[in-house]
Amino acid sequence: MHIGAGHHCVRDLLSFFLSFESSSTSFESTPPSSSSLPKDGSNYFQARYESLLNMYHSHFVTSENEKKNYTGNLKAAIDSFPFPLLPLNCFCFCFIILIDCEHFFVQIHFLFCLSFLFRQIDAFCNELLGLSLSLFSKEAFLSIIISFPLLVFNRNFHCRYFFLLKLPNVSQIFVFRFIEMDHFLKLLPKLTPQLRKGDCGKIAVIGGSLEYTGAPYYAASSISRLGADIIHVFCTPDAAPVIKGYSPDLIVHPGMSASSILPKLPRMDAIIIGPGLGRNPSLWPLLQELFQYVKKEEVPFVIDGDGLWFVSEHIEHFPRQMVTTVLTPNIVEFSRLCKSALGEEDVLKIKNNSQIQHLAAELSRKMDVTIYMKGEVDLVVTPNGEVSKCSTDSSLRRCGGQGDVTAGSLGLFLFWAKKNPGNDWTSAHHEAGISSSWLVRTAGRRAFEKHGRSMNTPMLLDEIPKLVRDVETREMKDIVHTDSSKH
Ligand SMILES: NC(=O)C1=CN([C@@H]2O[C@H](COP(=O)(O)OP(=O)(O)OC[C@H]3O[C@@H](n4cnc5c(N)ncnc54)[C@H](O)[C@@H]3O)[C@@H](O)[C@H]2O)[C@@H](O)CC1
Ligand SMILES: Nc1ncnc2c1ncn2[C@@H]1O[C@H](COP(=O)(O)OP(=O)(O)OP(=O)(O)O)[C@@H](O)[C@H]1O
Structure with missing residues (x-):
């Protein structure tokens, strides 16, 4: 089959890629220049297709059986794929444009994020198959003009990424994006008949006082x-x-008291301190002993709410x-920490997100600890300067x-993330942070969609079981909007 510049419909393209499936040509990691691009495009497309399929297999499909099923289902789905009759809002295109300045050659990489189609294939719309198509600039920009409004304005789209990149190897970008969308699912431990009580987590929450029981x-x-x-839950006797x-x-x-709590901690897989703790100065010795315990035993540990107040007071x-x-500071707690650790006044007046991110990185470095900064965009900043951002749609309430839900879920996710082989603490913090942010924001959004301004935190909590079920059964429609970078 001949692939011309943009004149074939999607169905033909998909079939074309699949027809090379059994071939053994290896993937060339850098895109060809315009002069080296074969006239009929066959080798190039074949290599691209294989590389994308391999990436998919290595990141999402673990067993040979799954691999076969996936490929079989994909073929069946493509055979019945009704494009171009499918209504446009059933899918979205995600473009990655790669400009090779040297040759003024423009490639467009289409990701067909077909929630409709992919739910049939693998019932999980986060699982995308990237297909590549090379075009010259005229057609490229025409496609962008047609698709851009769809990407931006249609709320039904499940993927709204739009990149203009000057990068030598687009495959790395694919991998990077796909993995980040999948954090939450990856962390959930498999439920098997062999599990014993406690295997999925024994977690301590230290907090709760007469004023704050919620x-x-x-x-x-x-x-x-x-x-x-x-x-x-460890709390004051009246709570x-x-x-x-x-x-x-x-x-x-x-x-x-430290003497009553510390002996019970060796059985715990993660500890969260702070939600509703109160600010009674007599609690400080407990916090000090706890810090030493956590440091020595390397237990996943989250400090939130009034726990952060104590840290600021005794920096x-x-x-x-x-x-x-x-x-896990909110903006008020963050400003207190910045004031005591960095001597920064007036942090509450900062409206610029990148300035906040810069301060969070400085705070993390100075305190030598990971900061999960809550706000319009959640930031996870580790002392090595790595930053993850999560801006998944959230509630307007x-x-x-809601921050207490963040703290609790984060503690559990840290435990699960660190159990994953190959995760050091830095990557566990990023993985757990993104998962927790996604959970709170998505559950909040769902609750808000149902209850509007009457939404409250118990309603958010009530969304969690359905959310977990949707992810596990791969019926989930929400995609994590995350980003990671070196600061
Ligand atoms: N139902 C409950 O029991 C709740 C108890 N909470 C606990 O209450 C204690 C004190 O927390 P507070 O946040 O009130 O104390 P803070 O001293 O941190 O906050 C003081 C003031 O800052 C404002 N503020 C707080 N978060 C803000 C944000 N994200 N953006 C802008 N302004 C903000 C609040 O309106 C409040 O008037 C903590 O231990 C916390 O865990 C809260 O988690 C809320 C729910
Ligand atoms: N402006 C915002 N826009 C969108 N989401 C937000 C915004 N602010 C906070 N969130 C989300 O709500 C979650 C809770 O953040 P919040 O700032 O309410 O925490 P908190 O003040 O510590 O909560 P708590 O009331 O439990 O103490 C965050 O993880 C974030 O995802």
């Missing part, structure tokens, strides 16, 4: 709904019966090399308690 409950409840086995009354699921320990005593620890 916060530790929200954190603990999110952990429970995500699938941890045992959740312990204990109230928290217990919210849910028989939680094991509630009254008493906030000179916050230990270094807390490699397992993530601080800023009701109290």
Whole structure:
């Protein structure tokens, strides 16, 4: 089959790529220049197709059987693919444009993110097959003009990336993007008959006081709904019966002394301190002992809410090399930390996101700890300067308690992420952070869509089971909008 510059319909193209499936030609990692591009395009397209399929296999398909199924299903789906009769809003194109300046050669890489089609193939619209098509600039820009409004304005699109890149190897970009969309699913542990009680997580939430009983409950409840086995809440004696009354699921320990809490911690897989903790100065010795324990034992550790207030107040005593620890400030808590650690005044007046990101990176470096900064865009910043951003659509309500869900879920995700072989603490922090952000934002958005301004945190929590189920059964339509970069 001859592939001309943009004159073939998508169906023909897909068939064309598939017809090379059994061939053994190896992938050339750099795109050809205009002069080396074969006249009929066959070798180039064949190599591109194979590389993309291989990438797909190595990142999403683990067994040979799955591989066969995937390819078989793909073929069947393509045979019945009704393009161009399919209504345009059933799919979206994602373009990656690669400009090879030397030869003024423009390639357009189409990603067919066909939620409609791909739900049939693998029932998970995050799983994309990238197809490449080389065009010359005239057709390229024509395609952009047609597709850009669809990408930007149609809310049904599940993928809205639009890149203009000058990069030598587009395949790396594909891999990078696909992996990031899949964090949440990757972290969920497989449920097998061999599991014992506790294998999916024994998590401690330290917080809860007379004034604040909701916060530790929200954190603990999110952990429970995500699938941890045992959740312990350590709180003041007057808060204990109230928290217990919210849910028989939680094991509630009254008493906030180090001597009563620390002996119970060796059984815990992750610890979250701060939601609803209160600011009683008598709690500081507990925090100090806890920091030492966490540092020595390398337990996943999240500091949120009033825990961050204590850190700001005693910044000179916050230990270094807390490699397992993530601080989860909102903007007010962040400004307090910046003031005490960096001497920065007036952080609350900063409206520019990149300035906030810059400060978060500085804070992370100075305190030698990971910062998960909550806001319009969530940032995960590690001391080595790596930044992950998550801007998945979220609720428009800023009701109290959403950050407690972030803290709780993050603690559990840290435990799961670190259990994944090959993850060091830095990558575990990024993976867990993105997953937690995605969870809170997506559950919040769903709750907001149902309840509007009456939405509150219990409603967000109620969305979690369905969300987890949707991801697991691969019926999920929401895509994570994330980005990672070196700062
Ligand atoms: N139902 C509950 O029990 C809840 C208890 N919470 C707990 O309450 C304690 C104190 O937290 P606060 O946040 O009130 O204390 P802060 O001292 O951090 O906040 C003080 C003020 O800053 C404002 N503020 C807070 N977050 C903001 C944001 N993201 N953007 C702009 N302004 C913001 C608030 O309106 C508040 O008036 C914490 O332990 C926290 O965990 C909260 O988590 C909310 C829910
Ligand atoms: N302006 C915003 N736009 C979109 N999402 C936001 C915005 N601010 C916060 N969020 C989302 O809400 C989550 C909770 O952030 P928030 O700032 O409310 O935390 P918090 O103040 O610590 O909460 P809490 O009330 O539990 O103490 C964040 O992880 C983020 O994803």
